[in-house]
Amino acid sequence: MNIISIKSYSELNSKLDKDKKTYLLLYKKGSEQSDCAMGHYTEAATDIEGLQLFSADVSTVRDIHEKYNVTSAPTMIEFEGTEAKNTVKGCHQSSYFKSILEDAVYISTTSSEVKPQKRVIVYSTPTCTWCTTIKTYLRENKIRFTDIDVSKNQAAAEAMVKKSGQQGVPQTEINGQIIVGFDKQKINTLLGING
DSSP states (O other): OOOEEOOOHHHHHHHOOTTSEEEEEEEOTTOHHHHHHHHHHHHHHTTOOSSEEEEEETTTOOSHHHHTTOOSSSEEEEEETTEEEEEEESOOOHHHHHHHHHHHHHHHHSOTTSOOOOOEEEEEOTTOHHHHHHHHHHHHTTOOOEEEETTTOHHHHHHHHHHHSOOOSOEEEETTEEEESOOHHHHHHHHTOOO
16 A cells, blocks of 8 residues: 655645544654654555555654644554544554554454454563463464564563553553553453453
8 A cells, every 4th residue: 555645734634534544654754763664664554455544754744743742753643534543653563563554454344333353462572481371362362463572672662661661571452551461361351351
């Protein structure tokens, strides 16, 4: 899918569709973090259909970030219709961006009678046995999740610590709520797993 370059807030506003999910990556060309995010965002957008994907370089577009109180680049803004609903800051692996975009496509194509799955992210390391346990548990219960190896992704590790105040893994993020460790009861409650 093509990522459309936006030149102003008024252009963005005219392109937001009340019936579509839209993602906008605010980045600063030439900044290491922003170039990283733009590369991974572009890679994640490959083979994604049914969403509007935009980008805006804050060194030339100066009115969008102010409207949404964005103070750092890169930041991806998620829109539901014309309303900004969520932001993702920093450079993340393309698999992380792809999971967000795929979830949005999945949710938008799912019948209104079917309850969409919550967004699940597992922060883990390869040597962590509890990380393996939680990922196995989620797979057994057919829960789609994004696995982020924080030993290889410093930005994700910092974001994880910022969200939870904890450095240990596993940490599971379910629709923005963080669970530190393998708290089966809390995971079951948040995901509606009977067991």
